[in-house]
Amino acid sequence: AKYDNRVARYVETDGGRAEAGNYNRALFIQNTSIACGLRGVMWFIGSRIMNMETRQFNGSGKDAARVNAWIEPMWTEIPKLGLPCAIYATPITRDFNNNPVAPGADGKPVMAPGLAGHEFPADFWIQPVSGEFVMGVSKYADSAADAVYLANLNAYAEQKVQLKFGKACKPLLFDRATRTYRELPVAKVASLTLEPAGSALIRFQ
Numbered sequence: 001a002k003y004d005n006r007v008a009r010y011v012e013t014d015g016g017r018a019e020a021g022n023y024n025r026a027l028f029i030q031n032t033s034i035a036c037g038l039r040g041v042m043w044f045i046g047s048r049i050m051n052m053e054t055r056q057f058n059g060s061g062k063d064a065a066r067v068n069a070w071i072e073p074m075w076t077e078i079p080k081l082g083l084p085c086a087i088y089a090t091p092i093t094r095d096f097n098n099n100p101v102a103p104g105a106d107g108k109p110v111m112a113p114g115l116a117g118h119e120f121p122a123d124f125w126i127q128p129v130s131g132e133f134v135m136g137v138s139k140y141a142d143s144a145a146d147a148v149y150l151a152n153l154n155a156y157a158e159q160k161v162q163l164k165f166g167k168a169c170k171p172l173l174f175d176r177a178t179r180t181y182r183e184l185p186v187a188k189v190a191s192l193t194l195e196p197a198g199s200a201l202i203r204f205q
Contacts, residue, residue, distance in 0.1 A: 011043040011064050018059025021156070026067045028096055028155035028197040035136040035151040035199065037083050041071055070198075073176040077201060081147055084136035088124065089115040089153070092132045098156040112153050124166075129189050131161030146204040152194040159194040174201040 012029050016022035030041055043049075049061030057065060071078075091109030095101055101110050111119065112134070120128060126135075126148065136149045146169075152159050165171070171190055172181035181203055184190050192200055 011041060011067050013043065013049050013060045013064045018063060022060060023063040023066050024155040024197045026063055027070055028152070030067060030071060031151040031197060031199040032134055032153070034078060035084075035134045035149045036087055037136065039079055039081065039083075041068075043068065070176075073179050074174065074201060076179075077174060080140050080142055081138045081149070082141050084138050084149075086124075086137040087115075087118050087134065088120045088137065089118045089134040090120070090128045090132050092153055094132070094154055094157065096153060096155045098154055127164045127166065129162035129164050131159040131194065133159060133161060133194060140203065148202050149199060150194060150202070151199040152197055155197040158196055158198075160191070161194055161200070162189040162191050164189050170205040172203045172205060174203070 012026045014022065015025035015029065030038070043064050049064055050057045089112060092101055092112050093110075096112070104110050109119075111117075115134060118134075120126075126137075132153045133150045134153055135151075138147050138149065139145065140147055150161065165186065171184040171186065173184040173192060174180075175182050184192065184202060194200060
């Protein structure tokens with residue numbers, strides 16, 4: 001049987017200390033979830049995130065609003081993505097809290113929790129050269145164009161990502177500032193930066 005339901009979740013409003021890391025944790029949860037198939041983000045106004053007398057956001061509410069503002073430029077794009085046909089991830093040297101990760105007891109690279117077995121196959125046409133991230137491989141529902149969603153596996157440190165492509169392609173990077181795609185230059189590799197807890201959406205022509 002084929003299942004193509006769209007999954008949504010609430011914004012985590014109190015995963016950390018309000019206005020002191022909570023935003024990073026909440027954005028990390030949303031972006032890594034989108035890479036793994038999440039297609040909707042919701043949050044409700046209520047007493048947990050605001051003063052009900054003044055109608056002003058408290059610290060947790062301000063964090064949720066920041067997450068919403070970060071995700072919102074992509075609101076027309078994310079629903080167009082089909083569910084991932086594959087989810088791949090790089091090994092990590094630091095956890096999502098930016099703490100060093102001890103080497104594996106067996107000498108193998110360490111994968112983030114829940115991502116063991118999702119290493120990039122050696123024959124996959126996209127290969128990571130640098131950076132620590134999880135990547136959902138999808139197709140646009142309206143055009144069947146290939147697309148990938150990369151999410152930083154570190155909530156508190158940026159990642160300098162480099163990708164190597166094993167076939168001719170024209171990658172287009174979604175620009176949240178302009179809400180449009182722009183060409184992602186490729187020399188031997190394509191380079192981009194994932195901000196702390198951030199993500200990148202790439203569509204291929």
